[in-house]
C-alpha cells in the first residue's frame with residue numbers, strides 16, 4: 001500500500017485544475033509526473049501531501065483517507081520538497097536538515113542519536129557535509145535545493161513527493177540527485193520537465209494536460225513523438241537506445257508564430 005490519488009479533482013475559481021486523476025504508484029517505484037506549464041503537476045502534489053483538499057475523489061495513505069490521519073503521522077511517512085522552499089531565518093544548513101526530524105519527536109523528545117545519524121547521513125547523501133555549518137542564506141540556489149532534499153531524506157519517509165527537484169542544479173548534481181532518489185527504497189512521485197531525465201530515471205510516467213491524465217505507462221510506452229507533439233506542441237524524434245535500455249529524445253527547434261517575429265538586423 002502507499003500514497004494514492006483516487007479519481008481526484010480540484011477546482012479553483014470555477015476552473016477545474018486537477019480533473020479526475022488516479023495515481024497508484026507501486027511501492028518503491030519512481031513515478032515521473034510530466035506535463036507542460038500549468039498542467040496541474042504542483043496542484044496534484046499539494047493534494048497528495050494534504051495541504052489542499054480535493055473537491056472530489058480521495059487521497060489515501062495505506063487505504064485510509066489522508067484527511068482522517070493526524071498531520072504528524074502523515075509527516076512520519078510522507079516527505080515533500082516543493083518548488084520554492086525558502087526560509088528567511090538565519091539558520092544553519094544542519095538545522096534546516098534537522099527540521100526533517102521533527103515528526104519523529106514524541107512528547108519527551110526524540111532519539112538524539114538516531115536524529116544525529118539521520119542528519120549526518122542526509123548531508124552526506126546530498127554532498128553537503130562540508131556545508132553543514134554554513135548559514136542557509138549563504139548557499140547557492142542549487143545548494144539550497146540539495147539542503148531541502150537532505151531535510152526530506154532526514155525525515156526517513158516511505159513516500160517522497162518532489163516538485164521539480166533538479167531545476168536549479170547543474171547537470172552533475174541533477175544526475176546525482178536522481179540517481180540517489182531512485183536508489184533509495186522509497187516510493188517517489190517527482191514532477192519533472194526534462195523528458196530525457198524522466199526517461200532515464202523513472203519506472204513509470206504520468207502525463208498531465210489541462211489537469212487530466214492523458215498518458216501513463218513506462219517511458220517507452222508514453223514518450224512517443226505523437227504524445228510530445230500533442231501535449232507540448234513540439235516536434236521530437238524518439239529513439240530507443242538498446243545498449244542503455246532507455247528512450248532518447250531529440251527536439252526540433254520551435255517554429256515561431258507571426259506574433260513573435262525575428263528582430264530585424266541593424267545594418
Ligand SMILES: Nc1ncnc2c1ncn2[C@@H]1O[C@H](COP(=O)(O)OP(=O)(O)OP(=O)(O)O)[C@@H](O)[C@H]1O
Nearest residue numbers: 012013017035036037038039040041042043044191
Ligand atoms: N490557488 C490557485 N488559485 C487559482 N489558480 C491556481 C491556483 N493554484 C494553481 N492554479 C492554476 O492551476 C493551473 C495549474 O497550476 P500548477 O502549478 O499545478 O501547474 P504545473 O503543472 O505545476 O505548472 P509548472 O510546470 O509551470 O510548475 C495553473 O493555470 C495555475 O495558474
